[in-house]
Amino acid sequence: MDAYKVRERIRSGQHKKTTSGLANDNVQANLVVLPKEYAFDFLLYAMRNKTPIPIIEVLEDGKFKSRYAKDSDIRTDIPFYNIYKNGELVDTVEDVKEFWQDDFVSFLIGCSFTFEDALIKANIPLKHIEENKNVAMFKTNIPTERAGVFHGNMVVSMRPIKKEFVDQAVEITSQFKDMHGGPVHIGDPSAIGITDIRTPDYGEAIELSEDEVPVFWGCGVTPQNAILQAKPPIMISHKPGYMFITDINNEAFKDSK
The missing domain is CATH 3.30.2040.10 (PSTPO5379-like domain)
Known part of the structure; x- marks a missing residue:
């Protein structure tokens, strides 16, 4: 099944399992979503720690469509999301539209599933x-x-x-x-x-x-560990093991770097 169809199945709730082994030829990504006031610190944190936090895309001003995935919506196209408030995990949900804010900055982070x-x-x-x-x-x-x-x-x-x-x-x-x-x-x-x-x-x-x-x-779960210390008012992330699947070919992405 290609990446677009997998995202459709995830969005419709038909796929609720880990994304490991799905759309194997495509780059998978971790997700971190933060209010804008925390975005620069996080970007700097990622740049200083590229092994666990390799950034592949940043979406600003509440945008939710990845340029690396056709007709995508990062608010719905991951099987499960973790919601953190003030450093505490408060909920795990299937989409995050109700939590979305116009000042959100979203980071897609490289994943070892790739x-x-x-x-x-x-x-x-x-x-x-x-x-x-x-x-x-x-x-x-x-x-x-x-x-x-x-x-x-x-x-x-x-x-x-x-x-x-x-x-x-x-x-x-x-x-x-x-x-x-x-x-x-x-x-x-x-x-x-x-x-x-x-x-x-x-x-x-x-x-x-x-x-x-x-x-x-x-591992791209490292930011979720860091959030326990940073305690922003809200952070959204993927549930570990449940990734965002892009349309980028693994080998093509590797060779482009």
Whole structure:
């Protein structure tokens, strides 16, 4: 199914699952929406922390149509959204029209789901897709560089990779610099502050086999962690694992950078 049809299904409520594995040839994006008074600090925060927060598009003045997705509406074209008020998660909803403000600035942020297609095409198994699960995501002790009110530690996504494919997975994902790039850590989860690999902070647990290594990539959920410290009056984001799907081809976007 192409990206346009997937967005239609999401908008109509027909698709309410994770977008991992959907429209595999297309760039997927995280979403952060903030009032204008917080937008500059957030943009600076993203520029200083490009690995977990690679910006691919900014929409100003309450605009909600992405130039990278035909007839799109970022208020309705994601399966689920998280609503934060004063740093607290207050609701998870299927569209955000009732919350929309004319002063909103929206950021579409690169997502590691984009490079998953390249891994699959290289015959590197991805267990969460095989098991029809959301990817596992964890808070870490890896600090981000502060900008204004935004600060906090990085969030990472984890994929069990068979030992013989780890070097190849690093090589492939490192080509997608605007989609988190190569791993930030490989191996022992405790080295980056993860105490229990079986209990992710976001997404779903994925079992590790004896022949697999946990591999961790920067994750676009990092801003949701930073929001706990910044406490803006309102922030809208995607629910982790439920992304905005663009019309941009993965390989074309990678090669354009």
